[in-house]
Every structure is written in structure tokens, then in C-alpha cells.
Amino acid sequence: MEIKFSGVFTVRKTPQEVYDFLVDPNRFCPLLPDYQSMEILDAKNFLVKLSVGISHIRGTAAVKMSLVEAEPATRAVYEGKGDVPGGSATLRAGFDLQAAPGGETKVSWLGQSNVVGRIASLAGGLLEPLAKKNVQKLIDGLQKALG
Amino acid sequence: MATTLRTKTKKTKAAASSSPAKWVGQPIRRKEEDRLVRGKGIFVDDQKLMGMLHIRFVRSSYGHAKITRLDVSKAAALPGVVCTLTGAEVKSMVKPFIEIGPDAGQKIADYPMAVDKVVFQGEPVAAVVAETRLIAEDAAELVEVEYEPLPPVLTAEEALKDASLVHPEMGTNRNWHGVFEYGNIEKAFQQAAHVVHIGRLHFHRFSSTPLENNAVIAVWDSRSERIEYWSNNSFPSFAAQFLSPALGVGIDQILMKSFDIGGGFGIKITNYPYMAVCALASRKTGGRPIKWAETRTEHMQASAHGNERTFFDTRVALDKNGVITAIDSRHVDDCGAYPRYEPLGCVIWAQVLPGAYRVKNVRIDVNQVVTNKCPVGPNRGYSRMQQLWFIERILDICGHTLGVSNDEMRLRNYIRKEEMPYTTPNGCVYDSGDYAGMLALGKKLIGWDDWKKKQAAARKEGRWIGMGIGSTLDSGTNNFGQAQIINNFAPFSGQSKAANVKLDIYGEVVVSLGSVPQGQGHETTAAQVVADVLGISPDLVKVKPGFDTEQNVYTGHTGTYASQFAVTGLSAIHGAAVKLCNEISRLAAWALKGKEKDLEFAIGAQGPEVRDRRTKKSINYWGLANLVNVNNAGMPETLWDVTLNCRHVYHAPFQVPDVKRKYGNLTLTYAAQIHVAVIEVDRETFQPKILAYACVDDCGRTINPRIVEGQVHGCTAHGIGAALMENCAYDSDGNLMASTFSDYTPITAMNMPDLLYGHMESPSPFSYNGAKGMGEGGAAPVHTVCAALQDALYSSGVIIDDSHNTGDSIFRALQRAGSGGFASMVRVEHPRPSR
Numbered sequence: 006m007e008i009k010f011s012g013v014f015t016v017r018k019t020p021q022e023v024y025d026f027l028v029d030p031n032r033f034c035p036l037l038p039d040y041q042s043m044e045i046l047d048a049k050n051f052l053v054k055l056s057v058g059i060s061h062i063r064g065t066a067a068v069k070m071s072l073v074e075a076e077p078a079t080r081a082v083y084e085g086k087g088d089v090p091g092g093s094a095t096l097r098a099g100f101d102l103q104a105a106p107g108g109e110t111k112v113s114w115l116g117q118s119n120v121v122g123r124i125a126s127l128a129g130g131l132l133e134p135l136a137k138k139n140v141q142k143l144i145d146g147l148q149k150a151l152g
Numbered sequence: 153m154a155t156t157l158r159t160k161t162k163k164t165k166a167a168a169s170s171s172p173a174k175w176v177g178q179p180i181r182r183k184e185e186d187r188l189v190r191g192k193g194i195f196v197d198d199q200k201l202m203g204m205l206h207i208r209f210v211r212s213s214y215g216h217a218k219i220t221r222l223d224v225s226k227a228a229a230l231p232g233v234v235c236t237l238t239g240a241e242v243k244s245m246v247k248p249f250i251e252i253g254p255d256a257g258q259k260i261a262d263y264p265m266a267v268d269k270v271v272f273q274g275e276p277v278a279a280v281v282a283e284t285r286l287i288a289e290d291a292a293e294l295v296e297v298e299y300e301p302l303p304p305v306l307t308a309e310e311a312l313k314d315a316s317l318v319h320p321e322m323g324t325n326r327n328w329h330g331v332f333e334y335g336n337i338e339k340a341f342q343q344a345a346h347v348v349h350i351g352r353l354h355f356h357r358f359s360s361t362p363l364e365n366n367a368v369i370a371v372w373d374s375r376s377e378r379i380e381y382w383s384n385n386s387f388p389s390f391a392a393q394f395l396s397p398a399l400g401v402g403i404d405q406i407l408m409k410s411f412d413i414g415g416g417f418g419i420k421i422t423n424y425p426y427m428a429v430c431a432l433a434s435r436k437t438g439g440r441p442i443k444w445a446e447t448r449t450e451h452m453q454a455s456a457h458g459n460e461r462t463f464f465d466t467r468v469a470l471d472k473n474g475v476i477t478a479i480d481s482r483h484v485d486d487c488g489a490y491p492r493y494e495p496l497g498c499v500i501w502a503q504v505l506p507g508a509y510r511v512k513n514v515r516i517d518v519n520q521v522v523t524n525k526c527p528v529g530p531n532r533g534y535s536r537m538q539q540l541w542f543i544e545r546i547l548d549i550c551g552h553t554l555g556v557s558n559d560e561m562r563l564r565n566y567i568r569k570e571e572m573p574y575t576t577p578n579g580c581v582y583d584s585g586d587y588a589g590m591l592a593l594g595k596k597l598i599g600w601d602d603w604k605k606k607q608a609a610a611r612k613e614g615r616w617i618g619m620g621i622g623s624t625l626d627s628g629t630n631n632f633g634q635a636q637i638i639n640n641f642a643p644f645s646g647q648s649k650a651a652n653v654k655l656d657i658y659g660e661v662v663v664s665l666g667s668v669p670q671g672q673g674h675e676t677t678a679a680q681v682v683a684d685v686l687g688i689s690p691d692l693v694k695v696k697p698g699f700d701t702e703q704n705v706y707t708g709h710t711g712t713y714a715s716q717f718a719v720t721g722l723s724a725i726h727g728a729a730v731k732l733c734n735e736i737s738r739l740a741a742w743a744l745k746g747k748e749k750d751l752e753f754a755i756g757a758q759g760p761e762v763r764d765r766r767t768k769k770s771i772n773y774w775g776l777a778n779l780v781n782v783n784n785a786g787m788p789e790t791l792w793d794v795t796l797n798c799r800h801v802y803h804a805p806f807q808v809p810d811v812k813r814k815y816g817n818l819t820l821t822y823a824a825q826i827h828v829a830v831i832e833v834d835r836e837t838f839q840p841k842i843l844a845y846a847c848v849d850d851c852g853r854t855i856n857p858r859i860v861e862g863q864v865h866g867c868t869a870h871g872i873g874a875a876l877m878e879n880c881a882y883d884s885d886g887n888l889m890a891s892t893f894s895d896y897t898p899i900t901a902m903n904m905p906d907l908l909y910g911h912m913e914s915p916s917p918f919s920y921n922g923a924k925g926m927g928e929g930g931a932a933p934v935h936t937v938c939a940a941l942q943d944a945l946y947s948s949g950v951i952i953d954d955s956h957n958t959g960d961s962i963f964r965a966l967q968r969a970g971s972g973g974f975a976s977m978v979r980v981e982h983p984r985p986s987r
Contacts, residue, residue, distance in 0.1 A: 006883055064293075086298075093213040093299065119885065121301075122213025122273065123449060126891035 006125040008136045011115045014144060016151040020078040020102040020110045023151060027081040027100055028072060036146035038139040041065065049075075057089050064090035078102060092122020112147075116140050175680040175690055176921065179858035183675045183695065193412035196367035196384050201441040204369070205234055207433050208288035209426075209444075210278040210295045211454060212270035215306070215524040215886015216318070217299035219269060219277060226294040227280050232287035235436050236295070237279040237429065239267040245432050246398045249425070253495040253520075254639040256322040260522075262490045264398075264425035270299070271318050272489040272526050273886055274453030276426075281433045281442060304524040304886035308462040308484035311521035318489060318522040327487060328495035328520040328638065332502055332814050334577035335513030340478030342983070344469035348550045349979040353463040355538045356956040357486075357880035359456070360531050360870070361898045362670070364414025365446035366423040366455055370430035374439050379431045380407045383423070386416040386668045387711030388699050391424040398428055411698040416670040417870070417928075418530035418713055422456045422492045452891045456529025457880045459497050460486040461538040468546050469513070472984075474556040475564050478513035479506075479546065485520040485538075488527040495520045497528070497535035499634045503627040503818045504536045504930075505578050507543035508587045509565040512577055524886045530713060532870055533626075537931035540624045541955055544935035548620075552946045553980050558621050558939060559595065563588055566623070573917065579815040580627075582822045583852075583924070584914040587623060590848045594621070594828040597846035597908040603830050611947075616833040617843070618944025621826065622936030626851070628715030628925025629820035631806040640811045647716070647804040647820070648707040651724035653682060653732045654797035657781045659759070659773030661686065663695045663728075666705035667721050668712045671866075672927060673859040677718065678725050680855060681921075685729035686736075687753030688760045707801060715925030718855055719821055720802055723920055727800030735794045736762060739776055742791060744769045805918070821916045821924035823851035825864065827932040831940040838966070839959035840876060840941060846908035847932065853915045853922030861909055863927040868907060871933025873899030879956045945969075951977045 016023060026032050030051045034043045039056040046052060049072040057066045068087030075081055082099040096118040103111040120132055187193055224236040242265040249262040261267075265276045278295050282288035303316040310316070311325040318325055341347060368383040379401060385391045388408035396403040413420070426444055433442045446455065462484045469478035487494040498520050505514055533540075551561035567574050569586040576582065595601075603619055610617045633645035652664040663678050675697050679690035686693075699706065709720075737748045740762035744751075750766045761772040779787065780796050809816025830844040849864045877897045881889045890896035915922030934955050941962070942952040949969030954961065 006885060006887055088213075088296075090293075091213075095301075121215070121885055121887055123211075123453070123891060125883070125885070125887040126273075126449075126453070126889055126895065 006120045006132060008118045008120070008133055009116070010137060010140045012144065013111060013113045014148055015105055015109050015111050016148055017109050018151045019108055020104050023102050023110045023112060024078050024081060026151060028075055030070070032150070036143055036150060038142045066094070074099070089120070089124055092120060092124035094118055094120045114144070173684045175683045176855050177853070178680065179856060180676065180680065180690060182673045182859065183679055183690070184673060184697070188412065195364055195412050195414060196369060196382055197445040199369055199382060201369065204441040204443055205281050205283060205433070205437060206285040206288045207430060207442050207444045208280050208282070208285070208292040209276040209450070210280070210292045210297065211450070212266060212273055212275045212277055214270055214299050214301055215273045215304040215882070216302040216316070217270050218302060219266065219297060220300050221296065221298040222278060223296040224278055226296070227291040230287065230291045230294060232283045233291045234281045234283065235433065236281070237265070237433060237436065239263065239265040239277055242429065242432060243267045246428060247400065249394050249398050249492070251491060252635065252639060252642060253328050253491055254641070256324055257327045257491055257495065259321045260319050260490065261321065262492070264428040269302070272454070272524055273888055274450065274526065275489070276429070276454070279429055279433065281437060306523055306525065306882055306884065306886060308486055308521055311486065311523050312484065312519065318524055325521045325523070326519055327491050327522050328498045329518065330498065330814070331515065331517050332505070332578065333515040335478070337478050337480055337513050337515045340513040341467065341469045341480070344477060345472040345982065345984050346470045346554060347981040347983060348468045348470065348553055350466040350468065350546065350549055351977040352953065353466070353542060353545055354954045355461040355541055356954060357457045357460040357525070358531070358874040358878045359452070359458055359880060360415065360417035360419040361896070362415030362417065362419065365448060365451040366420060366426060367445045368423070368427050368430050369441050369443045370427060370434050371441045372431050372434040372439055374435070377401065378405045378407060381427055382409045383427060384410055384413040384416065385420055385423055385427065386413065386418065386670055387421040387713055388668060389706050389708050389710045390421065391427060393708065394424050395428055399431060407701045409698065409700050410668050413668065413670040417532035418534055419456050421711070421713060422527065422529035448893060449891045452880070452896060453888050454526055457488065457526050458531030459528045459535060459538060463542050466546065468550055470550060470554065473564060474551065474554050474561060476509060476511045476546070476550065479511055480515045482517045483519070485518065486523050486525070487520050488523060488525045490527040491522065492527050493529055495638050496635060499637045500535035500630070501539035502578055502814070503580055503630070504539050504625045505580065506576055507540050508567060508623040508625060508824065509543065510567050511565070514577055525882055526880070526888070532867060533928040533931040536625070536627055537934065540930050541935050541938070544622055544939060545952070548939045548942050549951060549978060552942065553978055558619070558943060559591065559600070562591060562621060562623060579809065579817055580819065581817050583820070583916040583918050585822060585824050585850060586912060586914055587824060587826065590824060590826040590850055590912055591621065591623070593910045593912060594826050594846045594848045597848070597910050598828045598830065598844050600828065603844065614835065616835060616944040618831050618940040618942065620829050620831065620936050620938070620940025620943055622932045622939060623826050624824065624930030624932040624935060626715050626823040626825065626926050626928050626930050627819040627821070628823060629719045629804050630714045630716070631804065631809070631818050632709065633806060633808040633816065634818045636811050637809055637814050645808045646806045647720060648709050648801055649720040649724040650705045650707050650710065650799060650801045651721065651728045652703070652705045652797070652799045653725065653728040655732070655773050655777040657777055659775070659777040661688070661693045661773070663693060663725060664703050664705045665695065665697060665721065665725070666699060666703070666710050667717055668699045669697055670712060672712065672717060672863070673856065674717055674721065676859065677722060677855045681722050681726050682729045685726065685733050686760065688755060692760060705799065715823065715928045718851070718923040718925050719919045720804065722855065722923065723802035724800050726920060727802060728798045731798035731800055732796060735796055735798065736776060739779060739791060739794050740771055742788065743771050743776065743779060820918050821852065823849070823924040823926040825849050825929050825932045827868070827936040829936045829940045831937065831944060833941065833944050833962060837959050838963040840957065840962065842872070842905040845905045846910065848910040848912065849926065850912040850914050851926035852919070852924035853913055854911070855921070855923055857911070860911070860926060864909060864929065865907060867927065867929030868933050869899050869904055871929065871931045872904065872937065874931065875934045875937035875955065876957060877903065953977060
């Protein structure tokens with residue numbers, strides 16, 4: 006079950022500052038909805054634990070994240086893969102950065118997730134609105150953190 | 153040319169058996185009901201054995217993926233966990249299951265657990281065995297599996313392209329291919345007044361959803377090297393034939409038992425892969441009993457679904473009167489990820505090749521493909537219902553296209569009563585039936601003419617009301633020789649059943665069936681038959697239900713499937729009862745110092761007895777049993793063969809079909825059901841609602857009308873559910889979208905219309921009692937509902953091309969119709985216009 010979202014927002018930070026924030030898992034990951042903990046594996050790979058739950062299906066998802074594209078001040082793309090209760094999920098989150106007037110940065114983002122397994126069968130209809138809510142939380146968090 | 157088959161039955165000498173049936177034909181209450189209604193039934197999950205462990209499967213999230221990492225260490229370390237099993241380990245312990253099909257299908261490595269890759273969502277990849285079920289469930293969550301997704305194959309069209317292969321070792325997704333051609337197709341099309349071309353038709357996946365899910369307890373006794381199973385598999389002798397070579401044990405080392413089973417309808421035939429894993433787990437734990445009780449979600453995802461079938465490029469030739477003269481079509485059956493019972497479905501449909509109709513020229517090109525979906529299993533009406541739906545769709549589409557009403561279209565094409573027994577183009581022999589008479593009764597029951605008037609008035613108001621007919625055949629007692637049409641090396645043919653009837657030491661009449669009833673009332677009908685033979689009441693007949701290898705009342709065909717117990721099971725029971733009756737007569741004649749011809753079976757002051765009409769002396773059953781078993785000094789040598797413990801094997805009168813021509817009698821009896829429905833489609837919600845529903849059944853001579861009517865109600869509910877609610881749909885990633893009852897929405901009493909029920913009797917000339925197997929019903933409501941929906945919506949340009957119809961799909965069909973969908977779906981030519 007594929008879920009895709011995209012959007013654009015502007016923050017009062019330079020592209021390099023935004024980029025530095027995005028590629029630093031210690032700053033970026035706590036903004037993930039229902040974040041529990043993180044373990045850094047190496048410079049580009051880390052393991053994030055998130056609380057997930059839909060209705061009665063609740064548990065912890067361990068998601069292995071990798072920074073797969075990193076172009077300073079221009080672009081950062083993460084890919085993740087993990088098990089969620091009753092299934093598995095892959096995700097890709099990309100951020101394209103563009104300088105905007107007044108030292109601001111326009112962030113164009115694209116989120117894409119593919120959920121498989123019992124959770125997709127049981128809660129397929131609920132996944133999309135839940136994902137939308139969580140993505141919005143992340144974007145709101147990013148905007149707040151980037152001032 | 154009609155072929156006549158006759159079965160031989162021995163006449164009994166004693167008076168009891170020559171008297172007319174007193175109990176057969178009576179609607180007596182089911183003997184099983186008392187036990188089941190009071191909660192005293194014994195099901196697999198009720199069993200608690202000393203030292204029993206519980207197994208939980210870890211299942212694939214993906215429909216198609218490579219397994220890149222599997223780690224059971226955390227699960228194995230959890231307190232209470234006794235052992236784990238992985239696919240690689242299982243592979244080292246077993247051989248792949250045998251494949252029935254030839255060629256490419258033989259190359260499939262079907263292990264009971266995925267080894268390197270998964271091919272359907274829910275496929276087991278590991279198992280955890282623990283002291284309790286809850287520990288096993290928790291431990292299963294700790295198993296770590298990583299996958300690399302592969303493109304899933306999810307439709308017949310995708311499968312045929314072979315772009316992504318479910319089993320690369322096959323080199324193709326095509327599991328079986330064959331052409332069934334009879335008559336002179338091209339000549340029939342040249343001479344046709346009308347040729348109707350029909351686009352893609354699709355019969356959807358649904359299942360039987362029995363109340364009791366699959367369950368098994370396995371014990372691998374290392375001392376005796378025997379595997380004992382207590383399961384709800386409904387064809388245990390068949391399962392043993394798969395398990396024995398896979399597990400590397402002799403078939404005599406596999407002991408099967410079943411008792412009460414909470415429904416099955418065929419779908420439990422293919423649960424043997426789980427039985428294999430449970431046995432391996434028992435072996436690994438030193439012979440401890442292993443219980444597996446499937447959850448509903450597991451059942452929906454990974455037990456078995458009914459076959460999905462797509463019909464392409466159909467051409468129908470008709471004469472100027474709308475009589476169908478030829479059918480030419482291409483069918484693709486989707487058997488899911490593993491064939492298992494397949495490709496038998498690729499021939500079983502041919503039992504009803506022309507449906508209830510006289511069409512003589514037929515060519516059907518059959519392909520079966522594997523896909524990344526749950527493997528299929530025989531589902532009530534197995535393989536025949538898809539063909540019957542196809543034929544009924546043809547009737548309605550041609551009728552509407554040519555302006556012939558749906559009842560008239562059937563009357564012009566039905567096989568006539570006077571043509572019975574009727575030989576179909578492929579050599580099947582329809583034993584008896586009066587389809588036109590059944591339709592007339594159905595129309596009378598529902599008030600056809602009144603509804604026609606109401607329909608006309610409603611249409612003027614803009615309402616969508618449709619009237620539909622579904623004509624189906626319930627072919628029963630199958631000839632396993634048809635397996636040789638699929639694979640001429642298949643070592644199967646004919647059909648047989650065994651039964652045992654005895655007087656036990658205290659003179660009680662005890663029947664051992666060897667059948668595997670799942671709600672069909674075998675205990676009751678068996679008692680009715682025996683009671684008539686012995687001249688006693690069914691209450692005095694004790695029937696031991698269920699299967700038990702150690703009782704030796706089975707053959708390799710034993711199981712409950714293919715609508716046959718009324719013929720095969722009861723013939724075996726009747727034969728054994730007649731043998732017992734003859735032995736009782738011989739023994740009683742000696743004991744009473746009389747002659748057999750003077751004896752009568754009766755009920756005396758001390759229960760059942762044999763009485764000498766001439767001398768008025770009598771001896772009761774206890775006395776007779778006592779003479780044979782514990783008080784036999786002085787018995788003459790001529791009676792030493794009397795055991796009062798009589799086994800009989802019934803053999804159906806079949807020949808091996810002509811494999812090259814795909815010709816021969818594939819089944820013995822043909823019960824029929826004709827259903828009539830009135831349905832309205834709401835113009836705002838597009839939701840269909842059944843306004844009236846009638847079903848007429850003809851299963852030959854009825855053994856117990858109460859049971860027959862119950863079976864008709866059951867199959868009608870199943871079919872209405874399938875037509876309007878139930879669908880094992882997958883999304884484009886191979887996720888099953890109906891893995892709970894909340895999503896699958898099986899039909900309940902709340903969704904059922906009131907049923908009007910009618911019954912006719914066309915006795916079968918091929919069974920000793922004139923009965924025909926029944927209970928599957930040929931999915932009659934699926935055909936009927938589709939027919940009524942098309943009748944409701946045809947004027948809006950809708951052709952019903954799918955067997956599953958909901959408000960949503962009807963809305964989409966109307967949208968397609970508005971954008972020229974009809975024209976692409978149906979095209980008519982008139983090569984020889986009628987004058």
C-alpha cells in the first residue's frame with residue numbers, strides 16, 4: 006500500500022543551516038512523530054524507534070534509516086526500512102532546498118511510504134489519514150525547529 | 153446418445169429389508185444436534201494433551217519477496233519457548249510436496265514453509281513452539297525477518313506475460329494448459345444466425361469461512377515412528393498421501409483422527425502443509441504433542457481461497473431462435489502461489505461443460521497460472537461454479553442482446569426431461585432432471601408474473617428492478633480418473649467409500665462411517681438407512697462420526713467433498729447393513745431352529761429382535777451378539793464366518809476417461825438447483841437489495857428433507873454473500889484487503905432475504921436409493937444475483953462482467969456504460985440473418 010505526500014514551506018534560515026539540521030540525526034530524528042529513541046550506526050545510518058499504533062494494533066517500530074543523498078545546501082534524502090506491528094514499511098523522505106529572498110529557504114519535500122502486511126489489510130483505510138497527520142506533525146516540527 | 157449406468161445391490165433375505173422405507177425420506181431431527189447445540193461437540197482446539205506445546209507461525213508481510221535475513225535468536229531466548237523452526241531447517245527435514253500436475257508444475261519446490269523467498273502474503277517463514285499459546289505469540293513477534301521486495305504477480309493477465317515469475321524454477325507462471333474441444337466449432341459458427349462476442353468476464357476469489365478455523369494436534373512418536381494427527385482436515389486419506397512422501401514415513405505410520413468439525417466446505421482439504429510443520433515440531437521436541445489453532449486472520453490470509461477465473465475472447469453461436477449452438481472461449485484459472493490440490497480444477501469444471509443446456513459444440517482453452525496470492529483450495533461448488541457462472545452469463549448476455557427474455561432463453565436451451573440420461577459433448581452423463589419443471593416451480597414460488605408487472609411499473613418511475621434466474625448443477629460422486637486428463641501419470645481413478653456396521657457384544661448397532669462430516673448430518677442419514685435395513689428406529693443406531701485410521705473404514709477416496717455422501721457413503725453403509733442383516737438372519741435361523749424365509753425383524757420387549765413368524769419364537773440382538781462373541785461353543789462350522797461386524801466398500805461404476813479426447817463420465821449424479829431473484833439497485837447509493845428470492849432443489853430421492861433444506865439454505869447464504877459482499881481482494885502490492893471478518897464481511901442472518909423453497913425429486917438411476925449428492929449448490933445465487941442485476945441495469949448499458957457486485961462496483965459499471973463500455977464488452981454479428 007503506497008502512500009505519497011508532498012509540500013512546500015519556507016523557513017527563516019539559510020539553505021546551509023537547513024541542510025545542516027536535516028542531515029544531523031540527533032536534531033532531525035526527535036521531530037519524527039512518536040519518537041522513542043535512536044542509535045547511530047555510522048555517519049549515514051541510524052536506527053530509530055518509534056511508537057506506532059492504529060486502533061488495537063500498537064507497538065514499537067524499529068526503522069533503519071539511511072541518508073542516501075546529501076548535497077550541501079541543496080538536497081537531503083533519507084530512506085528507511087523497518088518492521089511495524091503486523092507488517093513492514095519502507096519510506097523515502099526527500100528535501101530540496103532553494104534560497105529565497107531575505108535569507109530564507111524554500112523547502113520542497115516529498116514523503117513516500119509503502120506499507121505491507123497484516124497492518125495494511127487490517128487498517129488500510131486508516132493508514133493514509135494517519136500518515137497525513139504524522140507527516141504534518143513532522144513538517145510543523147521542522148518549521149518550528151528551524152524558526 | 154445417452155448412456156445408461158446401473159449399480160448392483162444385493163437383496164437381503166430377511167423381511168426387514170424388503171419392506172418399504174420407513175425412515176429414509178423422513179425429516180427427522182439430526183442426531184448430532186443434541187450434542188452440538190448443548191456445547192458438547194468435541195473439536196480439535198478442545199483437546200488438551202499431557203505435555204502439549206503450542207506453535208505459532210511467523211508470516212510474510214510481503215506478497216513476493218526474497219528473504220534476506222531471518223533471525224530467531226531473540227524468540228528462542230524467551231522463557232517458555234521450547235524451539236523454533238525456520239524454512240531452511242524445515243527444508244532439511246522434508247521433501248517438497250508432490251505435485252499433481254505435469255511439466256512445469258512438477259518443478260515447483262513446495263515446502264511447508266518459505267525457504268529463500270515468499271510467494272504470498274501470510275506464507276509461514278518461521279515457527280515458534282512454546283509452553284503456552286500466548287508465549288508462542290509473543291515470541292513470534294521477536295523473530296526478525298528482512299525482505300527484498302519483488303514485483304508481485306496478481307492477475308491472470310500479468311501471470312500470462314511471465315514478466316515476473318512466482319516460481320523461477322518453473323520458467324513460466326503457467327501451471328497447466330489444455331484445450332477441451334468437442335463437436336464441430338467452426339461449422340457451427342459458419343451456420344449461426346447470430347454470433348455474440350463477449351469481452352472479459354471475471355469470477356472473483358472468495359472463501360468458505362467455516363466457523364472453526366484450521367486446527368491440528370500432531371504427535372511424532374519416535375519409539376513407534378508413528379505420527380498421530382487429530383485434525384479437522386476434511387480429506388484425510390488424501391492428506392496422508394501428500395504427507396507420507398514429504399515427511400519420509402510410510403503411509404501406515406500416519407494415523408489420522410477427526411471428530412466434530414465446524415464447517416469446511418472443501419477449504420480444509422489443503423491444510424496439510426501446517427500438519428507437516430506440526431509433526432516436525434513434535435519430532436524436534438522429542439515427541440511432545442503440538443497444537444496449532446489458526447486465527448481468523450491467518451485463515452483469511454493463508455489457508456485457502458476459492459479459485460479465481462477470468463474468461464477471455466468468448467464467442468457464442470446461436471440459431472435464429474436464440475438456441476446456443478456453439479461456445480468458444482479462453483479461460484485462465486488463478487490457483488494462487490502453490491497448486492497443491494490443483495490443477496484438478498482445470499478438469500473438474502468439465503463435469504458441467506454445457507451447464508444445464510444442450511449446446512453440442514464447445515471449445516475451451518484452459519490455462520492455469522500461479523500468482524502471488526493465497527493458494528486456492530476446493531471451495532463449495534469447486535471449479536464447477538466458475539463454469540456454471542460463465543454459462544449463465546452467456547445465456548443472459550445473449551438473451552438481452554437478442555431481445556429474448558431470460559426465462560424464455562433458458563427454456564429454449566435447457567436439456568429436456570425426456571432426454572435424460574443425457575450425454576454431454578464430453579461424455580458426462582446427466583442422470584436425471586427436469587430443469588424446465590424446476591424453473592416453472594421457481595417462478596410460481598416467487599410470483600414471476602406479478603413481479604413482471606411490478607417491474608414494469610417501477611421502471612416507469614425510474615427504478616432499477618431486475619429479475620434473474622440461475623440454473624446450476626451440483627455434480628456429485630466424482631471419478632478421480634479425470635485426474636489422468638490433467639496428468640496421465642496420475643495414479644487416481646474411480647471412486648469408493650467404506651463403512652462398517654456391526655452388532656457389538658451387547659447387541660447395539662454401531663456404524664463406523666469413515667467420512668469426515670462438517671455439518672452435513674451424516675450420523676442422521678446413516679442411522680435412517682441402517683434403521684430401514686434392520687427394521688428398527690434410528691434412535692437405536694449408534695453412529696460413530698469422524699475419521700479414524702485405526703478403525704480401517706476408509707479407502708484412498710475417503711473424505712467429505714464433491715457432493716457425494718448420499719450416494720457413496722450411504723451405499724457403503726447400506727451394503728454393510730445388508731451384509732449384517734444377512735448374517736443376523738443366518739444366525740437367528742440356527743438359534744431359533746427355523747428358516748430364514750420365516751424370519752422378520754421387529755422390536756420386542758427387550759429391544760430389536762428377530763422373530764420366527766411360524767413358531768413365534770424370537771431372539772434379541774444382545775442374544776445374537778452373545779452367541780457370536782462370548783458364548784459360541786456349539787456353533788456349527790457353517791456359521792464361523794458370521795462376525796456380525798460387516799465392512800462394505802462401495803465402488804462407483806466408472807471407467808478411466810479417454811485422456812486424449814478428454815472424454816468420459818467424470819461424475820455420477822447431477823443434482824440441480826434453480827434460483828429466481830428480484831433485486832432492486834438503489835438509484836442514489838447503487839446498493840443492490842434482494843426483494844424476493846426463491847430456490848428450487850432437485851437432489852433425487854431425498855434421504856432427509858430437513859437436512860436437504862438446511863443445505864440449500866446454507867449454500868444460498870454462501871452464494872448471496874459471495875455475490876454481494878465477500879471478496880478476497882488484493883491491492884497492487886499483494887496485500888490481502890480482507891484479512892478479518894470486518895473487511896471480508898461474510899454474510900450473516902441479518903443480510904439474508906426470506907427464502908422461498910421448493911423441491912422436486914428426479915431419482916437417479918445410478919444410485920441404489922435414487923439419491924444424488926448435494927449441498928454445494930453450484931453457487932446458484934452468484935449466477936442469479938448477477939442475472940438480476942443485469943436485468944435491472946441492462947437498459948442503462950450495463951453488462952455484469954464480474955461475479956462480485958457491490959454498490960461501488962455497480963456505480964463504476966454505470967460510469968463505464970456511460971462512456972461506451974457496453975460496446976467494448978459485447979459485439980453481435982449476424983452471419984446468416986434470420987428471415
